[in-house]
Amino acid sequence: EVQLVESGGGLVQPGGSVRLSCAASGFTFSKFWMSWLRQAPGKGLEWVGNISPEGNGIYYLESLKGRFTISRDNAHNSVHLQMHSLKVEDTAVYFCARVKATTTMNDWWGQGTVVTVSS
Amino acid sequence: DIQMTQSPSSLSASLGDRVSITCRASQGINYHLAWFQHKPGKAPKSLIYAASSLQTGVPLRFSGNGSGTEFTLSISSLQADDFATYFCQQYNSYPITFGGGTKVEF
Numbered sequence: 001e002v003q004l005v006e007s008g009g010g011l012v013q014p015g016g017s018v019r020l021s022c023a024a025s026g027f028t029f030s031k032f033w034m035s036w037l038r039q040a041p042g043k044g045l046e047w048v049g050n051i052s053p054e055g056n057g058i059y060y061l062e063s064l065k066g067r068f069t070i071s072r073d074n075a076h077n078s079v080h081l082q083m084h085s086l087k088v089e090d091t092a093v094y095f096c097a098r099v100k101a102t103t104t105m106n107d108w109w110g111q112g113t114v115v116t117v118s119s
Numbered sequence: 120d121i122q123m124t125q126s127p128s129s130l131s132a133s134l135g136d137r138v139s140i141t142c143r144a145s146q147g148i149n150y151h152l153a154w155f156q157h158k159p160g161k162a163p164k165s166l167i168y169a170a171s172s173l174q175t176g177v178p179l180r181f182s183g184n185g186s187g188t189e190f191t192l193s194i195s196s197l198q199a200d201d202f203a204t205y206f207c208q209q210y211n212s213y214p215i216t217f218g219g220g221t222k223v224e225f
Contacts, residue, residue: 044220045220104215108162109162
């Protein structure tokens with residue numbers, strides 16, 4: 001079965017950086033687009049970005065460009081989210097998700113990892 | 120960006136009830152609409168894609184319909200396991216956007 005397990009969350013000071021990872025199993029990782037999404041406390045879901053199977057095509061939420069970077073390591077079936085210059089409003093549960101083939105919807109999600117930006 | 124307006128934001132229901140949730144898109148998205156179920160602390164679960172196609176393993180009491188700008192998720196007979204938050208996702212164009220969610224409560 002498809003499994004996605006996020007890690008790397010925690011408490012970060014404003015202006016700090018954090019790198020999230022997502023370990024994938026149960027499918028041929030190198031053939032699928034992957035996504036990062038987030039949900040701030042009391043808010044709805046927000047798409048962060050998508051990365052192509054080869055890692056050479058990446059789409060970001062415009063407001064996060066320049067601070068957030070998505071990458072992947074197909075040899076280790078993992079996808080990463082590097083976040084810089086973190087703000088209090090970046091506090092959220094961060095999810096990775098698989099993109100369903102031939103679409104851009106997310107068919108499998110991880111449970112998420114919590115990032116709290118606070119001094 | 121395409122705005123997704125989901126209603127209601129919450130609803131109270133009983134076992135066996137038929138429940139319907141609506142998502143409206145600010146512009147046409149063809150049939151590029153997905154529905155998800157989310158329980159606290161768990162991974163969101165995909166229920167429906169392409170507005171009306173059931174994901175493998177999803178019970179037949181779940182159904183979706185609509186195209187263009189108005190979409191509906193229906194649960195024909197609410198079961199105990201269905202008490203959760205439901206949200207829609209448009210994937211017609213970037214940025215991918217979501218409805219605000221509907222909490223189905225007892």
